Amino acid sequence: xxxxxxxxxxxxxxxxxxxxxxxxxxxxxxxxxxxxxxxxxxxxxxxxxxxxxxxxxxxxxxxxxxxxxxxxxxxxxxxxxxxxxxxxxxxxxxxxxxxxxxxxxxxxxxxxxxxxxxxxxxxxxxxxxxxxxxxxxxxxxxxxxxxxxxxxxxxxxxxxxxxxxxxxxxxxxxxxxxxxxxxxxxxxxxxxxxxxxxxxxxxxxxxxxxxxxxxxxxxxxxxxxxxxxxxxxxxxxxxxxxxxxxxxxxxxxxxxxxxxxxxxxxxxxxxxxxxxxxxxxxxxxxxxxxxxxxxxxxxxxxxxxxxxxxxxxxxxxxxxxxxxxxxxxxxxxxxxxxxxxxxxxxxxxxxxxxxxxxxxxxxxxxxxxxxxxxxxxxxxxxxxxxxxxxxxxxxxxxxxxxxxxxxxxxxxxxxxxxxxxxxxxxxxxxxxxxxxxxxxxxxxxxxxxxxxxxxxxxxxxxxxxxxxxxxxxxxxxxxxxxxxxxxxxxxxxxxxxxxxxxxxxxxxxxxxxxxxxxxxxxxxxxxxxxxxxxxxxxxxxxxxxxxxxxxxxxxxxxxxxxxxxxxxxxxxxxxxxx
Amino acid sequence: xxxxxxxxxxxxxxxxxxxxxxxxxxxxxxxxxxxxxxxxxxxxxxxxxxxxxxxxxxxxxxxxxxxxxxxxxxxxxxxxxxxxxxxxxxxxxxxxxxxxxxxxxxxxxxxxxxxxxxxxxxxxxxxxxxxxxxxxxxxxxxxxxxxxxxxxxxxxxxxxxxxxxxxxxxxxxxxxxxxxxxxxxxxxxxx
Ligand code: SF4
Ligand code: SF4
Numbered sequence: 001x002x003x004x005x006x007x008x009x010x011x012x013x014x015x016x017x018x019x020x021x022x023x024x025x026x027x028x029x030x031x032x033x034x035x036x037x038x039x040x041x042x043x044x045x046x047x048x049x050x051x052x053x054x055x056x057x058x059x060x061x062x063x064x065x066x067x068x069x070x071x072x073x074x075x076x077x078x079x080x081x082x083x084x085x086x087x088x089x090x091x092x093x094x095x096x097x098x099x100x101x102x103x104x105x106x107x108x109x110x111x112x113x114x115x116x117x118x119x120x121x122x123x124x125x126x127x128x129x130x131x132x133x134x135x136x137x138x139x140x141x142x143x144x145x146x147x148x149x150x151x152x153x154x155x156x157x158x159x160x161x162x163x164x165x166x167x168x169x170x171x172x173x174x175x176x177x178x179x180x181x182x183x184x185x186x187x188x189x190x191x192x193x194x195x196x197x198x199x200x201x202x203x204x205x206x207x208x209x210x211x212x213x214x215x216x217x218x219x220x221x222x223x224x225x226x227x228x229x230x231x232x233x234x235x236x237x238x239x240x241x242x243x244x245x246x247x248x249x250x251x252x253x254x255x256x257x258x259x260x261x262x263x264x265x266x267x268x269x270x271x272x273x274x275x276x277x278x279x280x281x282x283x284x285x286x287x288x289x290x291x292x293x294x295x296x297x298x299x300x301x302x303x304x305x306x307x308x309x310x311x312x313x314x315x316x317x318x319x320x321x322x323x324x325x326x327x328x329x330x331x332x333x334x335x336x337x338x339x340x341x342x343x344x345x346x347x348x349x350x351x352x353x354x355x356x357x358x359x360x361x362x363x364x365x366x367x368x369x370x371x372x373x374x375x376x377x378x379x380x381x382x383x384x385x386x387x388x389x390x391x392x393x394x395x396x397x398x399x400x401x402x403x404x405x406x407x408x409x410x411x412x413x414x415x416x417x418x419x420x421x422x423x424x425x426x427x428x429x430x431x432x433x434x435x436x437x438x439x440x441x442x443x444x445x446x447x448x449x450x451x452x453x454x455x456x457x458x459x460x461x462x463x464x465x466x467x468x469x470x471x472x473x474x475x476x477x478x479x480x481x482x483x484x485x486x487x488x489x490x491x492x493x494x495x496x497x498x499x500x501x502x503x504x505x506x507x508x509x510x511x512x513x514x515x516x517x518x519x520x521x522x523x524x525x526x527x528x529x530x531x532x533x534x535x536x537x538x539x540x541x542x543x544x545x546x547x548x549x550x551x552x553x554x555x556x557x558x559x560x561x562x563x564x565x566x567x568x569x570x571x572x573x574x575x576x577x578x
Numbered sequence: 579x580x581x582x583x584x585x586x587x588x589x590x591x592x593x594x595x596x597x598x599x600x601x602x603x604x605x606x607x608x609x610x611x612x613x614x615x616x617x618x619x620x621x622x623x624x625x626x627x628x629x630x631x632x633x634x635x636x637x638x639x640x641x642x643x644x645x646x647x648x649x650x651x652x653x654x655x656x657x658x659x660x661x662x663x664x665x666x667x668x669x670x671x672x673x674x675x676x677x678x679x680x681x682x683x684x685x686x687x688x689x690x691x692x693x694x695x696x697x698x699x700x701x702x703x704x705x706x707x708x709x710x711x712x713x714x715x716x717x718x719x720x721x722x723x724x725x726x727x728x729x730x731x732x733x734x735x736x737x738x739x740x741x742x743x744x745x746x747x748x749x750x751x752x753x754x755x756x757x758x759x760x761x762x763x764x765x766x767x768x769x
Contacts, residue, residue, distance in 0.1 A: 004602045004612060030617075108617045132613075165615035165630075165640040166602050242638040310643040321644060331660045332688045334680035336590065336625030367623065372685045537684070542624055545679045546686060556710060556719060557678065 005169040007162040010133040011100055012037035013169065014140030015070045018096070019177025020044055022062035024055035026415060027444040028074030029109040030163040031102035035072050036447075039456045043174070048447055048456050051382075051415040052077035056084045056099065063097040063153075064189060066180035068144050072100040075116050076381065080416070085153070086123045090199040091189050092151035095180050096144035099125075102158040105279040106306035109443075111362065111381060113304065115280040120155050120257040124203050126210050127155040127257040128219060129235040133167040139254065141175075142219065150206050150213070157256065159279065161236040161306065207258065215262040219254035222267050230271030232264065232284055232295070237277045237307055244312035248275075259287055268293045275300075275316060279307050338367050340543045341512030341519060341561035343438050346483035347407070348375040349539050349567075350490045356405055356497070359392065361385035361417070363409035364442040364511075372540035376407070383408070383416025389431040390424045398430070402497050407434045411441040411449040414464065418473070424502045425474035432496045432503045435466055436483075438511040446513070470504040477503035484509060484563055512559055519560035522576045524553050529572035536564045536573065581610075581634030582734065583642045587661045588653025589678050590624045593723035596748065597651070598629040600727060603744040604736065605633035615640035626657060649734060651726050653709075654678050655694045662698060671702055672729050674709040674722060705729060705768050712763050718753070721760035728764020738765060 005013065011034045015023065023046040025035035039046040049055035052073040059071035073081060078101045088097070101119075104110040120127035126146060130139040136158070143154040187195050214220065226247055233241050234253040241250060251267040253259065268274050268288075276285040276297040285297035300315050301307070313319040338344055348368040351358055352375040360366060360376035361384065369376035378388055389406035408417045413435050424431050441447040448454040453463030470478045477499055481492045489507070496503040510517050522543075525536075527550055536544055536551070541564060543557035553564075555576060565573045584601065588594045598614050605612035610633035617628070630642045644663050650671045652658030658673045665671055673695065683690045691697075698704045707729065713721040724745065731741045741761065749757050 002606070004606050004614070160617060161615060161640060164617055165613055166599075167613045167637070167640070168606065168611060236640075239638040239640065244639075308641050308643060309639045330691060331656065332680050332682045332690070334589065334624075334626040334656070334660075335682075336623040337681050339591070339623060364623065371681060371687075540681070540684075542679070542681065542684060545684050554678070556676070 001171045003169055003171060004166045005133045006033060006164065006166050007130070007133050007136045007158060008033035008164070009037045010136035010169050011072075011140050011156070011158070012041070013171065014137040015098070016041045016044060017137070017172050017174050018068055018141045018144045019175040020068040020070050020096075020098075020144065021177075022059060022067050022069040023047070023071070024049045024058040025072040026050070026052045026055055026077060027441055027447040028077045029444055030104060030160040031072045031074045031077070031100060031158070032444045032447065033163070034100055035456070038070070046456050048449060050450060052081040053084060056081040056088075059097060059099070060084060060088050063093045063095045064091075064182070065094065066182045067095040068177055069095060070098045070100065070140075073102075074110065075101060075103045075114050076110060076112065077101070078116055078119055080382070082119065082123075085119065085125065087191050088153050089123045089125050090191055090196055090203055092202070093147055093153060094182065096147035097153040098140060098143045098147060099153055099155045100158065101155055102160065102163045103280070104160050106160065108160055111379070113280060115283060116155070116157050117256055117283045118281070120157075124207055125153050125155050125257075126150070126255065127157055128254055129157045129256045130162060130254070131235050131238045131252070132162065133165070133169045135254070136162065137169055139219075150210060152206055157235070159236050211258045211261065214255045214258050214260040217255060220260040220263055221252050221254070222263065223250045223252065224270065225249045227270055228272050230267055230274045231277055232267065232274065232288065233277040234284070235279070237279055240307050240309045240312050241277050243309040245316065253284065256283070259284060261291060264288055264291065264293065277301065277307070277312060335370055336367060337370070337540070337542050338364060339512050340541055340557050341517070341559035343483055343507070343509035343511065344368060344436055345539050345541065346486055346489060346563055347434065347436065347507050348373040350483075350486060350493060351375045351405065351407075354490065354493060356403055357392070357400070359385045359389040359404065359406040361408040361412050362443075363412055363436070365407060365409060365436055372538070382412055383420060386417050386420030386431070386433055387423060389433070390420065390427070390429045393429055393431055398500075401430060405432045405434055405493065405497065407436060409442070410435060410437045410439070410451045410466065413466070414450050418469070421470065421475065421504070422473050430500055430502055432493070432505065434505045434507050437466060437506050437508045440511050440514060442511045442513075446511070466506050475502050475504050477501060478506065479503070480506045480508050482509055483507045484561070484566070486566055512561065519562070520575060521560045522553065522555040522558040523560055523562070523565065523573050524555070524576040525551050526572050526574060529570050531570050531572070533569070535567050535569060539563055539567055582632070582649065583647050584631040585642055585647045585650045585661060585664055586629040586631065586653070587650060587657040588627055589657065590627050592653045593720060594627050594629055594653060597723040597727055598631055600741070600744045600748045601631045603748055604740055605631070607740050607744060608633070608736070610634055611637045613637045613640040626660065628661065649730065651730055653722065653726065656680065656690065658698060659691060659694050662702060665702060669703070670733055671698065671704050672726055672733065673698065673704055673706040674726060675706055676708070676710045676722070705733065707767055709764070712767070713760055716760040716763060717756040720753075721757050724749075724757045724760040725764040728761040729767055732765050732768060
């Protein structure tokens with residue numbers, strides 16, 4: 001049967017067909033849907049883990065236990081999981097272990113553009129890279145086989161365009177995979193120095209075998225068309241090459257680490273001009289150049305951003321495109337904004353009003369850095385807000401600290417914020433941390449997390465009590481407050497930043513997009529009462545707009561959260577009524 | 579049509595993703611190779627969104643480039659203006675007349691362009707309608723996307739029944755009736 005599938009959905013299907021029985025992940029665009037789709041298969045146990053490191057550890061445990069296991073994350077998630085990755089490369093596996101990592105060239109929703117292929121190389125783990133949904137499914141299945149054959153984890157690398165595009169997939173039946181025997185083997189699974197030294201020798205042997213395999217596996221394919229131009233490429237770039245330079249011969253690399261050196265030599269000897277087309281880093285290019293082969297790559301193609309067929313045609317074929325010149329420069333940009341009714345809006349309004357330095361984190365609320373809020377000053381990576389606030393205090397002292405807060409989401413706090421809070425308490429810091437508890441993981445599209453009380457399957461489970469958690473690590477001042485109660489919120493923030501001890505404010509109100517969040521419906525501005533003071537504009541709700549000489553609320557956007565009614569000093573905003 | 583490059587553009591939260599899923603299903607039913615590419619993430623939150631739908635004998639790149647689109651469905655006027663240069667010389671564009679102010683307009687940094695429809699109509703083949711109003715009359719403002727798909731089905735000359743089958747498969751059962759109605763309204767709009 002043929003089905004149109006998202007790349008991520010096809011990965012899930014591949015795991016299912018391979019008889020995989022455990023999946024763990026932390027959500028991160030563009031990888032999130034992999035585990036969401038897996039959770040629909042009852043044959044596979046799935047979970048949202050608190051972070052990527054834990055997710056990988058769970059998958060490693062399952063693999064050692066004899067099951068086929070999969071673990072998914074985005075590129076920056078692999079930074080978090082890097083520690084277990086490097087060592088599971090030494091221990092090897094029992095049941096097949098596949099690690100999915102989705103890179104984000106172009107940074108559609110990420111804080112950097114890192115190239116995960118270097119992780120494969122430095123951790124000495126083989127890596128495959130599919131270029132459409134069918135390959136997503138096929139490569140995942142092959143990855144399980146390779147994992148078991150070579151006794152190592154296998155990374156499968158995706159990119160946003162592969163993860164988030166749908167193409168046709170031929171479905172197959174599920175393999176009847178039997179749990180492998182588990183037997184105690186400390187020399188393999190206990191990585192203390194004496195044993196690790198021996199395992200490192202094994203890893204090097206494995207790399208030699210994998211280099212040979214890469215040439216023979218069939219994952220890498222030569223498509224000879226002409227002897228003039230040859231292109232070495234992989235992943236989504238392959239599709240751009242086929243479209244932009246249809247007359248070129250192509251070596252499509254499916255196993256990106258280790259690269260198929262013999263095949264590359266063979267291919268290079270057959271063509272006059274050889275290009276390497278790869279998004280992000282010159283990963284193939286540098287290795288091929290080191291082999292003494294002449295290739296053209298980054299001297300013609302960018303190292304930043306996504307590629308496209310048009311870009312390749314322009315850069316490699318000197319083609320010119322005359323786009324239908326509309327006066328496009330005049331079109332206002334449309335950056336993302338916090339939704340109408342968003343619980344973060346009240347909080348940012350207060351922080352901005354108080355003129356605080358805000359150390360932020362990764363989530364919907366990162367949008368608070370953009371106009372009109374412009375209320376966030378620093379944002380580095382998941383969980384960093386708290387440590388950074390602590391660092392600011394240690395560097396600049398009490399006065400500065402009294403004008404500084406850290407803001408972090410509930411899921412992010414569990415991911416890697418809690419350790420920062422422990423650090424503050426332990427090292428006698430006095431920072432104020434605001435946890436934005438919106439009862440869900442918002443940014444990635446509503447995944448459950450340990451603070452919501454539900455599992456990935458929506459089953460009720462124990463819920464982390466944020467208040468008790470913060471108290472138990474030694475924070476005595478913990479306050480829960482509704483960010484839409486603006487006066488109270490400001491009072492609390494004022495008191496907490498003034499206090500000479502660490503404090504946590506739990507800003508509690510559910511995400512406006514949750515189904516059970518029902519506001520009373522759209523509001524309007526009564527023009528007679530409106531004094532045009534524009535105070536209501538300060539909260540930055542996208543539903544409140546200026547129309548010529550007056551202000552209006554767009555009824556198609558307003559959800560009726562009533563935040564604006566609390567800002568208006570003239571009672572000019574009321575329920576619209578149908 | 580043997581091959582179609584179609585762009586769906588709009589604002590995050592308008593239901594463009596569901597529309598692209600239906601179109602992908604339609605293409606599959608027509609026995610074409612098809613690729614649908616949607617990028618979301620940050621842009622889900624009220625930012626510009628674009629989905630590429632490409633079908634034909636064999637499709638490689640999931641992207642559609644400037645001057646390559648046969649058809650564009652714009653869910654909002656400003657987005658129509660933003661993406662119009664993707665249209666090819668013979669291309670048609672369906673524009674929902676709805677206006678949603680982007681943040682730079684709300685904050686007063688720039689003005690929402692005036693007379694967008696007139697501007698577009700002067701140089702392109704534009705089919706415009708107030709899909710929001712039609713959807714509301716059908717029973718839910720959420721059906722804007724299906725109204726627009728109705729218009730699209732007619733313009734592309736694709737068998738109506740194939741569309742109805744696809745809508746049946748993709749749209750949840752409890753809102754199916756309103757959506758079928760919305761589709762019909764769209765289909766019969768530009769006669
Ligand atoms: S705050 Fe009230 S009075 Fe002032 S502009 Fe807004 S609606 Fe009008
Ligand atoms: S009630 Fe006011 S703040 Fe809330 S969504 Fe409507 S316009 Fe925006």
